[in-house]
Amino acid sequence: MRVIVTGGDGYCGWATALHLANRGHDVAILDNLVRRSWDNQLRIETLTPIAPIQRRLERWEQLTGKPIELMVGDCCDYPFLSESIRRFHPEAIVHFGEQRSAPFSMISRERAVETQVNNVVGNLNILFAMRDLVPDCHLVKLGTMGEYGTPNIDIEEGYITIEHNGRKDTLPYPKQPGSFYHLSKVHDTHNIHFACRIWGLRATDLNQGVVYGVITEETEMDELLINRLDYDGVFGTALNRFCIQAAVGHPLTVYGKGGQTRGFLDIRDTVRCIEIACNNPADSGEFRVYNQFTEQFSVSQLAEKVKEAGSKMGLDVTIEHVDNPRVEREEHYYNAKNTKLLDLGLQPHYLSDSLLDSLLNVAVKYRDRVDMKEILPRVTWKKGAVEEAAGVKVG
Amino acid sequence: MRVIVTGGDGYCGWATALHLANRGHDVAILDNLVRRSWDNQLRIETLTPIAPIQRRLERWEQLTGKPIELMVGDCCDYPFLSESIRRFHPEAIVHFGEQRSAPFSMISRERAVETQVNNVVGNLNILFAMRDLVPDCHLVKLGTMGEYGTPNIDIEEGYITIEHNGRKDTLPYPKQPGSFYHLSKVHDTHNIHFACRIWGLRATDLNQGVVYGVITEETEMDELLINRLDYDGVFGTALNRFCIQAAVGHPLTVYGKGGQTRGFLDIRDTVRCIEIACNNPADSGEFRVYNQFTEQFSVSQLAEKVKEAGSKMGLDVTIEHVDNPRVEREEHYYNAKNTKLLDLGLQPHYLSDSLLDSLLNVAVKYRDRVDMKEILPRVTWKKGAVEEAAGVKVG
Numbered sequence: 001m002r003v004i005v006t007g008g009d010g011y012c013g014w015a016t017a018l019h020l021a022n023r024g025h026d027v028a029i030l031d032n033l034v035r036r037s038w039d040n041q042l043r044i045e046t047l048t049p050i051a052p053i054q055r056r057l058e059r060w061e062q063l064t065g066k067p068i069e070l071m072v073g074d075c076c077d078y079p080f081l082s083e084s085i086r087r088f089h090p091e092a093i094v095h096f097g098e099q100r101s102a103p104f105s106m107i108s109r110e111r112a113v114e115t116q117v118n119n120v121v122g123n124l125n126i127l128f129a130m131r132d133l134v135p136d137c138h139l140v141k142l143g144t145m146g147e148y149g150t151p152n153i154d155i156e157e158g159y160i161t162i163e164h165n166g167r168k169d170t171l172p173y174p175k176q177p178g179s180f181y182h183l184s185k186v187h188d189t190h191n192i193h194f195a196c197r198i199w200g201l202r203a204t205d206l207n208q209g210v211v212y213g214v215i216t217e218e219t220e221m222d223e224l225l226i227n228r229l230d231y232d233g234v235f236g237t238a239l240n241r242f243c244i245q246a247a248v249g250h251p252l253t254v255y256g257k258g259g260q261t262r263g264f265l266d267i268r269d270t271v272r273c274i275e276i277a278c279n280n281p282a283d284s285g286e287f288r289v290y291n292q293f294t295e296q297f298s299v300s301q302l303a304e305k306v307k308e309a310g311s312k313m314g315l316d317v318t319i320e321h322v323d324n325p326r327v328e329r330e331e332h333y334y335n336a337k338n339t340k341l342l343d344l345g346l347q348p349h350y351l352s353d354s355l356l357d358s359l360l361n362v363a364v365k366y367r368d369r370v371d372m373k374e375i376l377p378r379v380t381w382k383k384g385a386v387e388e389a390a391g392v393k394v395g
Numbered sequence: 396m397r398v399i400v401t402g403g404d405g406y407c408g409w410a411t412a413l414h415l416a417n418r419g420h421d422v423a424i425l426d427n428l429v430r431r432s433w434d435n436q437l438r439i440e441t442l443t444p445i446a447p448i449q450r451r452l453e454r455w456e457q458l459t460g461k462p463i464e465l466m467v468g469d470c471c472d473y474p475f476l477s478e479s480i481r482r483f484h485p486e487a488i489v490h491f492g493e494q495r496s497a498p499f500s501m502i503s504r505e506r507a508v509e510t511q512v513n514n515v516v517g518n519l520n521i522l523f524a525m526r527d528l529v530p531d532c533h534l535v536k537l538g539t540m541g542e543y544g545t546p547n548i549d550i551e552e553g554y555i556t557i558e559h560n561g562r563k564d565t566l567p568y569p570k571q572p573g574s575f576y577h578l579s580k581v582h583d584t585h586n587i588h589f590a591c592r593i594w595g596l597r598a599t600d601l602n603q604g605v606v607y608g609v610i611t612e613e614t615e616m617d618e619l620l621i622n623r624l625d626y627d628g629v630f631g632t633a634l635n636r637f638c639i640q641a642a643v644g645h646p647l648t649v650y651g652k653g654g655q656t657r658g659f660l661d662i663r664d665t666v667r668c669i670e671i672a673c674n675n676p677a678d679s680g681e682f683r684v685y686n687q688f689t690e691q692f693s694v695s696q697l698a699e700k701v702k703e704a705g706s707k708m709g710l711d712v713t714i715e716h717v718d719n720p721r722v723e724r725e726e727h728y729y730n731a732k733n734t735k736l737l738d739l740g741l742q743p744h745y746l747s748d749s750l751l752d753s754l755l756n757v758a759v760k761y762r763d764r765v766d767m768k769e770i771l772p773r774v775t776w777k778k779g780a781v782e783e784a785a786g787v788k789v790g
Contacts, residue, residue, distance in 0.1 A: 078504065109473065109523040113516055120515065120582070121508055124575075128504040152564035153557060160569075162548060162557055167728070169547035171569035174555075175585065180519075183589055187515070187582040190570065194578055198722040198776050327593040333562070381593050 001278060002026045004090040006075055006097030006126075008068075009053045010035050011228050012142070012211060012270050013096035018218035018225065019271035020094075020278070021066045028069035028088050029053070030081075031097065038104070044235065044374050046228035047244055047366045048214065059224040075122030082129045092278045093130070094140045097122055098188075102146070102179035103234045103325070103379040112180040119184035120191070127195040138281035139203040140274060141192060143185050145263045145293060145336065147207060149176030150329050155336035158205065158289020173289075178328055179381070189289075196287040203286070204277045208270065209263030209293025212239035213355060214362050216268050227267070229362065231370065233325075233377040239264065239302050241375075243356070246310040246317045247363035248370045255377070256324030258300030261334035263293025266349040276344045291338045294348035309356035313364075325377040396673060397421045399485040401470055401492030401521075403463075404448045405430050406623050407537070407606060407665050408491035413613035413620065414666035415489075415673070416461045423464035423483050424448070425476075426492065433499070439630065439769050441623035442639055442761045443609065454619040470517030477524045487673045488525070489535045492517055493579070497541070498629045498720070498774040500576035507575040514579035515586070522590040533676035534598040535669060536587060538580050540658045540688060540731065542602060544571030545724050550731035553600065553684020568684075573723055574776070584684075591682040598681070599672045603665065604658030604688025607634035608750060609757050611663050622662070624757065627769040628720075634659065634697050636770075638751070641705040641712045642758035643765045650772070651719030653695030656729035658688030661744040671739045686733045689743035704751035708759075720772040 007013040008029030021027040073080035098119040105115040231244035310317035402408040403424030416422040468475035493514040500510040626639035677683045705712035
């Protein structure tokens, strides 16, 4: 299958592009490399040293003989995007090419606007290019479980059947996203749903949970293929950040009470879920939504698991509750459904001591690269960036 | 009360600004005048000849001694917007300043992107300016009944209480908007709701139905104060368009079967609803949603009413069903609630023969200004603009 992976130089995108290529698909990466530029602007770095995308791809081809084409450019640049799609003529577009950090979107007005314009316009451009150039192509779009927020009822997969005043309908599940980034994904969801309805496009929206881990079968083939691993307060996500904090002897920083519960998944399941979605395209006009996570944990539970695994490795791990920089419920009901991908054959990697070990091992291996100043959150939901240090503009 | 009306040079905005000023509020109009520029680009004109905004406002002040300040600039221009808000220090911002035509947003990719970026960014800018400069100010935001689409259950005012698997929560009402314009309003709604939640802002989202009529107490004071009246296929809305078609002897063009049912209101009720919302501000942190319409009609019912009223005036009115340029249900359940504004004191002007007469009279008075080429729809939901004539770029 011919697949374009937008954002293929990023964390999930890179692992996915290699996995699809390894499975025999004809893959192109379309990426403007802005993620590396944001690292520079915010003075942060991935824990693991990543090679330039061109060197990564050369090495991949040497090792496997399965070339991945590189298209360097922006989804918001329609002439570039449409020409790339016209020429490659993909059967599926896996769209990871969006700004994906909630704290980044809360730094300032400028970053909020940048996030929503970048994500919404890039996604609209893909929809129009599909309508005009590849109407049978299947859009596999990365959404987020954060679109749902924390309702006091079970979270279904995209839609909910509502009985009301004696009548019944199945409607889009109500959304209560928790940052300007999460809002941008809700905007995308509504736009894609509409495009499927009026133009007969095919789309699968994957509402992904928090991804953890760094190793996949493909990225561990060679040091040059190593994936990025973010631990900073802007791009670092809970479990990855905790493992790195454990490795450097920093207390695990739980935001607030730590009762915030979310869905999580191993990056090895991310790449498998994408492949499953590609192999099972939506029907024409169908807007399909899958919740893409394998287990639910509270932040406190995650911290306890890292502490336990760290102790087994001889690390002295402590847990610290810090002021929550976000505005979110810290104790709440949470029960989200995730059966659709399992029904299509997903065999989950569950969070286990061995996984924690391997994440912790990577963290320990590279711990000399950690910048201790970048560990604590420096963006609050109420005020934006709290300091100008490191080039972050105050909100 | 100090009130900024964004989009105060437009159809609803102009009538609202005058009404609020007439009631003794201290009003400023903030408008980039782009609506007049879109008229030029699309080669269309309001039926009623409107004066330049500056002349309108001079005349208003001469007549009433109640000056309205004019700030010419764009909500998307943050330095301009924030300086205007800092200086005027409004207690309420009535935000009409968005691209408001569904067909306009469906002309092409460029117009879809323009609509969503203009509306979403302008609205985000207002939210950030409120947070940083006037945190107690009340945002009165114009949404649209079109955000809800046509669900098979009753439409509530912004929220719905859902019982599901033995649990219960009150959540944002699911949205199924029908154009890139309507989608932009859904995006705004989610963004404002979030800003109220995290920053404690006050906001009222008025999901307005289709507005008809041209005369309000203030705009009929003088010919120079006359409001715009659009009948073209891009900015003209159903009832206004039908009256003008009747006046020039053009068949009333019902799209498809005509069973599409919507909420409608008289522009005299629009201005009153805005005043009611301003006089009853939302609480800090509250995101309040009112459905702003007074009656429901199907498009066929509207056409029949115009035909009947026209016949009484001696006009020979016929009804023609044309291919529906939109993708929408033409026969569906529709029952939307609208009690909250009534509870606050709204006394509706119902659609009556006398109103139709006055609209028809205005249409007859200016019928020599009608450009017959602009009456039929030239934008389809599936393909965008169907012709390049009149400067509309093909999608």
